Amino acid sequence: MLDLILCVDDDPITLMLCKKVITKTSFSNTIVTAKNGEEALEYFDSIINKKEDTQLPQLIFLDLNMPVMDGWEFLDNFSSNKYSKVNTTKIVVLSSTIDPEDHEKSKKYPMVIDFLSKPITTNMLTYLESKI
Template structure:
């Protein structure tokens, strides 16, 4: 399982990575500090010949400077529109804005919405739901 974690907070990146690796020790986890870095990684996977690292799952922060999670999603979906493989997305946020949850539900790729800090039990439910 390939996981891309995108969050502008280094501590949250570390927590998210540890939760994933505790649940799925063989997972390949790539961490990015911005949506821009995440898009560059996706582009490398598509055009750079590292298709085996294309993410199966993306853990995505909503509130980030420069490019928020929804902007990332829109750009990524446009970028991969001709790809056979489509990643599942789980929003991981500290936002209490109900509008964020409602907006996330308009994206078929979004399969979960979790609060920070990420907890193993919540992530395990998502992984089992997605058959990972």
């Protein structure tokens, strides 16, 4: 079981489903959410700027297609030196896209450990347990 997961998606129904499935399977103790990449980066900024040790998420579920800041922009920013203290967190792209180019593009980011299709399922979490 993981201690903390961050789910980044603009769809409130997807976020609710993520929370339900993760809670049902006891995959993580705590689930934090962000509605887009910008909110997710603000979350990591708050961790970086705190004086005391704050727990990092052990896994991020990241949607690609979001307003304000999409998943690709998040990955580009998260890969920068500014986030070098926190970008060891593993990321699973969880998207509705079926474009093989997106799948290939995600491989250029070392923190991305998998690319899975929405919606999240209990079988998916069982599969991911072996990769984390």
